[in-house]
Amino acid sequence: MITLPEGAIPNSAQPTLLDFGGIIRPSTGAKILRLDRGGNRYRVAMTLPIRSGEDARRVVSRLLAAKSEGLKVEYPLQGVYQGTPGSFVVDGAGQSGNAILLRGGTPHYAAKEGFWLTIHDGDATTQGYLHNVKAQSIADGSGYMELIVTPNLRIPFPNGAHVELAKPTIEGLVDGDVSWSLAIGELVDSLSFVVEEAE
Template sequence: MAITLPAHPAPNDVNPTILDFGVTLRPATGGPVLKVGRPGSRLRIAVSYPPMEPPVASRFISRLLEAKRTGHLIIKFPLLGLNQGSPGAPVIDGAGQAGTTLTLRGLTPNYRVKEGYWLSIIDASGQHYVHNARTTIAAGADGTVSFQIEPPLRKPFADGATVLLAQPMIEGFIDGGEWSWSTDTAHHTGLSFVLEEAS
């Protein structure tokens, strides 16, 4: 079961990174560089919080300790002030989708998916997968839409799998062999961690 953090305070600094598992081939003879794509590209974010008073910090630390052990932390994917509207209740429309085209149903009629919008898809086990919309397009009157995404889909989701567009989530493990926090002379605790999608 994924560990969630208290809603307040919210992070005050986030730094997303795309992990690309492709390979760039640079010929020793000076020929053209070749990019070879490989499946599995995913997101990692570094998250920092404002200084916390001990009663608040202790709850964060307790949950992060468990998340570090279990490898299952889930937090809101930072939209950084971007309002992605009211998409309705989108789900995967058709099993076995692959590549960079995503087809959904259940959206609010005429809802506009805009380039740069973030979304997370939830698989049958409850795991979230973060993707970014590459095209701007409006859903039809029937609430269906197809659009391009990055990175490519990492698994064939079931028909009807839930998609979060209004507020996507990112889920994974706390990166690194260790995790620490700091406390200053005013008894304020500083917390930060790096969360990487597990799959």
């Protein structure tokens, strides 16, 4: 999984929830129904600010490599401070649905509605899955907490899997073209890409 060089921070992002469910509209005029399916996930289109040629060279090289190896980028929190969560991990293997039990966090830490988190399928170096906190939850005095998240859990995370709340990431494939514009004065401008969770 490729990461961007130090200091390569997007200056704009357009997140999208990819929803594999849908609305069923009966031809008889009956009540419409919402059909939910598993596998909902996120995609984020990002743009990087103008960069010097030397700095841009490394960014472009990594984005090109990420087309086949995948990309891991910090999810933009827009200046929202998500506190000091401690070292949360998954508390118990095989959980499903939209609730997940965690342990090992900072006692009385508040995960507020709208916070972002990445749940890994092992330690911090393994594949991460981006989620959003649906309802505020507060860890107890021992650092245990139950979180309600969106979308539903996509895999049965193992016991002890790493959870990142301080600096969540989106990890996946670079979708579509990686494009950049060469400006005069050895600058690269309008460097953009899309990262989409693969599972």
